Amino acid sequence: MKFSEQTEAKLERLLAGFPPDRKRAALVPMLLFIQDEVGAVTPEVVEEVCRRLQIAPLEVEEVLSYYSMLRRRPAGRYHLQICTNISCMLVGGAELFRHACRKLGIGNHEVSEDGLFSLEEVECIGACCWGPAMQVNYEFRHRMTPEEFDRLVEQLRRNASSQAPE
Amino acid sequence: MLHPEPHPLEVTVLTRRFRLPNSASIEVYLATRGYEAFRKALALTPEQIIEEVKKSNLRGRGGAGFPTGLKWSFVPRGTARPKYVVANADEGEPGTCKDRLLMQYDPHALIEGMLIAGRAVEASAGYIYVRGEYRYLIEILDRAIEEARGRGFLGRNILGSGWDFDLHTHSGAGSYECGEESALLESLEGKRGVPRIRPPFPATAGLFGCPTVLNNVETFCAVPPILLEGGAAFAALGTPRNGGTRLFAISGHVRRPGVYELPMGFNLLRMIEEVAGGVREGRKLKAVIPGGSSCPVLRAEECDLAMDFDSVARAGSMLGSGGVIVMDETTCMVKAAARILRFYAHESCGFCTPCREGTAWLAKVLARLHEGGGRAEDIATVRETARNMLGRTFCPLGDAAAMPALSFVEKFREEFEAHLEGRPCPFEEVAAHA
16 A cells, blocks of 8 residues: 555654664554545555554554544544533533534534535543634634534535535 | 733743744744753753752643652663653643643744753653644644754754754644553553553653653743753742743633733632633633643632642642633533543543543433432432542543542532432523523
């Protein structure tokens, strides 16, 4: 399995940071960086990572089942993660999440039929002073309201339809 | 802009570059005395550097408040094994969002702090472990590390000193537990974030079993100012045994939530009233969690308090990570407790029984209490479960869950009782009309 030039460069830099006999240390970010490109940690990805780090599939599975950002099936093109932890909850995070479910017609950890959106209720993302907060893939959105959320969804729909599918 | 004009009561030491255009660039850093502290450190012996940090009364900003200089002094001298410096940038304690700003606006301060630590313990490499959600910060840090290498501050024979030291960023992938130092090291070695038994502590057996200095981002960022102005000057900013300033993230029901840099020992009520603009909509203060969600909650009348490690501990809580969560009179304490415990149940790594079972029980019983299905004995169950967890878990996550559970139920018992026997939450109606 070969990845894009950018991803390969990232992986190379990651591995260069560890002594040659400690390659396994790169495992967690390696899975995340590959997932960013492939969309999920597929069986093929697991195989490839095992080959590159010279570790057993079980060692990858252990890690895969532990970290909440790693997934076996792809999320939507726009993965919407809404924080409902205490600081965001105090300023309407839970209401925002419920609104998002209604607006998109999907529940927690679900993907919309067109594959455009997926939704996740997440724990603290480190935006406590600017809540309710969410992330669109890796991008932070602060001080969200239901109205702002609707505008965001429309904007993302327009972005998706104006970009030629690959 | 996540960081507006500083409040007049702020003392900007670590945040002094935040408002400068291009503050993350090495040009701006060098133009504002950047890497001067490191040059100074190069002329000192490791013992002298550690002595200066000890004098500053700097204590760990991640939550535990352990004296930084003392921690560094535990690293063995003259061993043949490689030594490492690790920055804990796995900011995940609910209520805390300060390290994010330090890395976004002043990444070179973190690099310089790690360099000085590396020099003090004669390390050969360092890693910045950044939580997976903070991807944009990895990009900022990677750029800054490249810049520092380009100017000869990192790499081989740094500034002609004969010392080699390099830095690398590393990403987590979603796990609160990895903020615990030994779990972080496991994750950094490519494994599940399950804590290690201690002792041995990382200072003697850390990354790859080698001596390791592990500190929070804010702790490292405080080191350059300490070397520049002297440990005594930094100590004088705070209170006895609590040196310097602290970045407080004030969230919840205040008019101006935000991250503010204030001297250690700053009064909590003043922080809420004056710095953060007071409780929103003229409502009354009900409760404050002073240092992130794992700290015992304080009732409003307990908040006339100096915010340093020792004063907050005397008040029965903890200064923790500096995440000040403010709750006004419309807040349901049962709901707040239930949400916090749901978090700890989700994040327990499941390795040790009291934490795995205890957090799940607490979350379940508190949710039931809030939803109206609570039984009279549930209040006692919460107390007993939490008490049985305290001090009996493998790592601090168990205590981090038990302490808020116990404090909410003991300090706001009347609210828990008001939810019993199928009665609806008395605050839901208030919230609906808010």
